[in-house]
Each structure stands twice: as C-alpha cells, then as structure tokens.
Amino acid sequence: MDVSTTGLRVLRQIAESGSFTAAATRLGYTQSAVSRQAAALERGAGTTLFERRPDGVRLTPAGLTLLRHAHTVLASLAAAERELTGAASSTEVVRLGVFLSAGAAILPAALAHLAAASPQITVTTSEGTTPSLTRALRAGSLDLAVLTSRPPHRPFDGDAPRLRVETVADTELLVAAASAGQFAGRTAVHVDELLEAAWIATPSSSTEPMLGAWPGLPGRPRIVHSARDWLTKLHLVARGFGVTTVPARLAPLLPAGVSLLRVDGAPPEVRRLLVARLPGRPAPSVTAVTRAILSAT
DSSP states (O other): OOOOHHHHHHHHHHHHHSSHHHHHHHHTOOHHHHHHHHHHHHHHHTSOOEEEETTEEEEOHHHHHHHHHHHHHHHHHHHHHHHHTTOOOSOEEEEEEEETTHHHHHHHHHHHHHHHHOTTEEEEEEEEOHHHHHHHHHHTSOSEEEEEEOTTOOOSOSOSSOOEEEEEEEEEEEEEEETTSTTTTOSEEEGGGGTTOEEEEBOOOSSSOOBSSOTTOSSOOEEEEEOSOHHHHHHHHHTTSOBEEEEGGGGGGOOTTEEEEEEESSOOOEEEEEEEEOSSOOOHHHHHHHHHHHHTO
C-alpha cells in the first residue's frame, strides 16, 4: 500500500468534518486538492475509502480501518518531531471536546478537580455539537468528549467499534424567558403557548441538529435570532428578544433578567451528559480526566 502522510491527514480531516469542502477549509487547501488526495488514497489502498452521500461524506469500513492506523502513524510522527526539536515534555496532554452548553456547567469544576489531583496533566478543550465531536473522536483529533443524548439514548453513530461511553448526569431541558416579559411571574408554560414564540436558536443542517428550540413543539419554530453562543442567547432572552431552551444545570449561571420555565402539555425532555472515547485501554491521563469530569457533577 502506497499512501502519503498528507493523504492520511486529509483522511483524518474528512472523517472529522464530514465533507470534502469543510476539510479543505480547515486544512487551507482547495476542494479539488482534497479530492485529488482522496482519490490518491483510494488508489494507494486499492479500495473505496469514502462514501459520498447527500448529507456529506462518511468513511467506509475500509476507510475506518485506515483511519485507525493513521492515528498511530501521525501520532508517532508528531512525537518524533517534538523529540527532534527538543520540545518533548513530561506534561501529559489530553484533548477534550465539550458539548456547547456543558462547558459552562461542568468544565471549570472538572479542571479544578484535575489540577488538584493530577497537576502534570494539561487539558486542551474545543467546543462543538455532539455530531461534530463524535466525528472528531473517530478522526483521532480528540482523546475524550463530553456529549449529550436524548431518550432512547441510541449510539451516536453506526460506525464500529462502538464508542466507550459513561454517564455523567441527567438534566431536564427548560425554556429560558425574560423575567419581565410575556411569562413574567410564572414557573411553567404550556407547549401550545410556545408555538408562536420568537425563538433564539441555531438552525439545523444536514450534519448538525437544531439547538435552542423546544423539540416537542407542535409545529415549526419561528426562529428570529440565530446564535451558537449560549451567553449571546441568554442576554437576548434577558432583553426580551425571544426565548430559548436551557439545560436545568445552567440555572446557577443565568444572567439577571432570565427565568426558567417547565413545559406542560408535552413529555419531559431529559438530556443525558456522557463522556465518550474510542474503545481500547485508555491512557492513565485520559482516565484521570474522566474521573475529574465525573467528580464535577
């Protein structure tokens, strides 16, 4: 098999981003360059590595096999580079991905636990949605990720082998509204009252879920402001520009002027926080970070 390290990096980025276009953007290549690298990889491997789908690109079983070995090859090259440049360090680095709202809820406490118990471990973090973090885990760009799921808590993807997952906590989804607005003084709202509400949310795409609108709404939500950042969403709520969904765990972090409401007339929306990694025996540093996350809840 004749493959290049550039091709392996392209393979990893396609697996993480889910499309040739996004991989090209992140790598600073043209899309045609990424397509050429992908074709060269398939010629070198002698088999189909990529499944082109309407919603993006997924790796075939052969592609996932090559990706698993690419992790080892690229990690060894990075270690060799550090040794040759004298940059090798006794510090252990764990790359952690965090679901958008989980960072504020558990990350500071988890890092404080870790600093006290294992000061030799350094954690780097990146934020994303559960689908994007799952792809990053599969691509080897993350060592560990805090993800979220809703009942019936199915596997995050259909790829094999399955990710190793531990439950962190369950939390109820609530609606954040202005304390002095339409729902002032209330602790609950009927789901039918939310149908005409102005929502502050992140619209869904072919690869990402909608975040911020009530999932059991009996109709299409009217999204008036689109934002990914939770602080932006909540300050818009505080000024009366709309409502958004919030995990109950974020209650202590709400800005002034925001109240949380239960939703009546619909089944409770429970979200489960989980910590996930690739299967296999984890490094002691990954185990230590996992313990710190579980201790922070």
